[in-house]
Amino acid sequence: MKVYELGNMDDFELLSISKDTDITGVFCCDLLSIAMGKAPAGSAWVTVMANVNTLAVASLTDVACIILAEDVTFDNSLIEKAKEEGIAVFKTKKPIFDAALLINNSL
Amino acid sequence: MAEVMELNYTVSNEDFTRAGEASSDVKKKLKQLGVSPEAIRKVAIALYEGEINMIIHAYGGQIKVTISEEMITLVLADRGPGIADIEKAMQAGYSTAPDKVRSLGFGAGMGLPNMKKNSDTMDIKTELGVGTTVTMTINL
């Protein structure tokens, strides 16, 4: 599945910029240094940790996109920065596991 | 050994909004130089964890990155409190991160283990009340 196709799914809303890169897997974690060490490049990273450090980790690990789950609140500056850095960020009301399962079933 | 490039960065104290800037910049430059994606990922992880540690546990510091034909050397020097027990600090899961940074997603105690895992050599020089210098090399 391509990143932009996620935006066509009912449960996911695109917040920043879309991309036509492939999503090659799903990764779930909220602790940044675990994500830093383990997030596979090309994966959709589902997390409730919504701050600028999430963006830094996403960009350094080359994940395909970030999915902010559980309808978490975040600062609009986060989205502005994501746009600047070309990072695809989505949000969903679904819990982490459900969101990950939905994406995984669509790969 | 031909020295291709030296990069220097100042990491400021408690500035989480800029954390990762040095790592991102180094990543960009290594891409331009045609360094392999595997080596770039190692450098990015090792440098980011070191950079964050300098902000969380020390008061910022200096980063020097040297890129040669054979390897990339990362030197992160801070004038923070130092590390009392390096062996303990190196253990996966050990963390003294305060609640305020834990709420940002830090404090898994995986930073130093990540640095060790992603570098070919890693050396920590530390003195209590004086500071810490972490030197890592990644072979190309």
Ligand SMILES: Nc1ncnc2c1ncn2[C@@H]1O[C@H](COP(=O)(O)OP(=O)(O)OP(=O)(O)O)[C@@H](O)[C@H]1O
């Ligand atoms: N530059 C430093 N100066 C002083 N103490 C440090 C420094 N770097 C690491 N430490 C000490 O070593 C511990 C372990 O560091 P490590 O990076 O592995 O975990 P952490 O930073 O606490 O959490 P994480 O990196 O998983 O977010 C820290 O909690 C801190 O006590």
Ligand SMILES: [Mg+2]
């Ligand atoms: Mg750390």
